[in-house]
Amino acid sequence: MIARRRVSMLRLGALLFGFAFLYLPIALLVVYSFNGSRLVTVWGGFSARWYGALVENEKYRDAALTSLEIAVMAATIALVLGTCAGFAMNRFGRFRGRLVFGFMLMAPLVVPEVILGLSLLLLFVAAQNWIGWPASRGIVTVTIAHATFAACFVAVLARAQLTLFDRVLEEAALDLGARPLAVLWRITLPGISPALVSGWLLAFTLSLDDLVVASFVSGPSATTLPMAVYSSVRIGVTPEVNALATVFLGIVFVMVALAGWLMARQERRRLATVP
Template sequence: MKKSRLPMVLLGVGLAFLYLPIVLLVVYSFNDNRSLTVWTGASLRWYHELIQDGQMLEAAWLSLRIAFATACGAVVLGTLAGLMLARFGAFRGRALFAGMISAPLVMPEVIMGLALLLLFVSAEQLIGWPAGRGVLTIVLAHITFTMSFVAVVIQSRLVSMDVSLEEAAMDLGARPAKVFFVITLPIIAPAIVSGWLLAFTLSLDDLVITSFVSGPGSTTLPMIVFSSIRLGLKPEINALATIVVAVVATGIGLAGFLEARRARIREREESQAGRV
């Protein structure tokens, strides 16, 4: 019986819709012409211009620092929140707590950005902290909405985890803290890494919330790109986007290679144990 080619055709159309714009962006980053649609020849001109664009490089470095701090803070708070939802049972206020954790996942970013701005302004008037809007308020705002994503990832991993491993460790005399660091933490480590990467990506990509809580001297890369689009997109952005795509693709390829290598090692060890 001949299989239908329709699923493969639809898959090809979907992949082309997703990745063809990225391919065009990479190709036109090597275009010698300032126009984003007219090809006049291959050149590294815009990469050279990017290296000399101090404002864009400073914004990119600031975005990376904010994303790193956000991811670390979101992982700590999100892991604690996930542990409470997965391990503490039906405590008083659980429904309210779960709702507060889930709210940033569905709340429009415009509403959340405005709410955080009002919070920071009110806090400054009452206690004098934070003083103005800048990097600190951006990091706090990003942690507020990214920790919800981390909490969902950690909670899902803890729910599917075999609780008997922790119970066996406690039956052997291990204290709860040691059980967490020796048993639970290594098992949920992949989920923690996934949550960290997710928070890092969300923070690096955020524009709406950042626009509300940023101030002078705290212009991030998405804000630079957005303002460039309104005033006329610069070809240097294509070069910067190509570098980001290359870094992400390298990281994904390296992660896939390490995962495949670990799977082969696991299969080899299981086969050797089976022969023994």
Template sequence: MRRASRLAVPLGLGFAFLYLPILLMVLFSFNDSRLVTSFTGFSTRWYFALWENEALMGAAVLSLRIAAVSATMATLLGVVAGFALARMGRFRGRAAFAGAMAAPLVMPEVITGLSLLLMFVAMEQAFGFPAGRGADTVAIAHATFGAAYVAVVVQARLADFDTSLEEAAMDLGARPWKVFFLITLPLIAPAIAAGWLLAFTLSLDDLVIASFVSGPGASTLPMVIFSAVRLGLTPDLYALATLLVAVVAIGIGIAAWVAFPRRPG
């Protein structure tokens, strides 16, 4: 009991350091005043102002669309890469392939964004694609580094996969493609879903890489928020952040409810 009471104080301070600023942000999103330094009264006016802010709402829709497309591409590439690293054993170029997949995990985003920008410029000059920078180049760029995260998740799941289930199915006459779709894929589906969500979140949160590879009319939500913050904080930004926190909290609650259902009685 004494040890628990001693840990309660630093643990409480740690949680306060992490979550108190978020709670204050939520509080000030309901501030009646335009000033963000003092709370003058409760109001929901800034949520209606957010809805009428075409720049923020357009950037939010664009970011969600880019995140969904890039996460899907990253998942397809990452699943193939994870299978290659986990199941194909030793092959020529394995070390280089593994290093190429791990590079986006440790490389500074400035270097990644600059290299992707140079690649897109060279591709446009050589093949005519992509025609300028926009939402497509942002989605491709996000898919390149998102695939590395998906590959890590899938490879880790396959590392402790019970291959006896696949072997038993093949012994009973099932063909490899049928074993994959009916046994392997359903068992690693949680890892694939986790990789997709991770890639989606990373794309939605990215600012540096998108700043390099985006063009006119393709400003993502982090880019718009960063530009607005440099001119001064406004309560509608707090309202937008509060809505994002609410969506994340609801998602976590649903995931916890699915993973840990309440037992009857």
């Protein structure tokens, strides 16, 4: 009994320490975003002045709009590509090139971003020389780059959900004479929709968060939010970045909570249908 209690204290200790480590920096950012002082480490009383400065900062506002535009487009492309890839890996067993396909889907999840960024930039430069496209680098090139690696993350989620999906429904629809495309569109895709929603959201956040790849493949016409933040952070610690981080956190929290709620709902439904 005593041994068991000690083990459970150890477990509690691991959780407390672990989560304190993960959340301490984030909590500090939020607290200091309300700091009246310009010095980030000195508490100068409660103030919302950095939020005011943030709203008036045109550099951040433009960059945020650019980032949003890219993230929406990239997430949508990634959703289409990733869902197709998820199907290919889950449903088609062994096809020619599956090993290469699997490698191309896995590698972007782990390959260092500097390599992804540099290689895509060199591709765009080469393509410009050979076929004249893209004429300039900016929103389009960053979108393509983000869609490429985000698609691999979407594929993981889509594939996992397809594994859980009950194929009896598809077979029933086919037996009743539905065409394959109709089955895909009206049975399978709605069935895996929670993975598609969370996949889109994950792709969206990955795009919004990326500094390295965007820095390589973007041109002077497009500065994303992480690029703008990086250029301020490089100069020194600025309180406005704390305010920006807090706003960001709020948005992400709402979005992730939404995705979590959707997944929990789906899980409940799944459990409810299991006899």
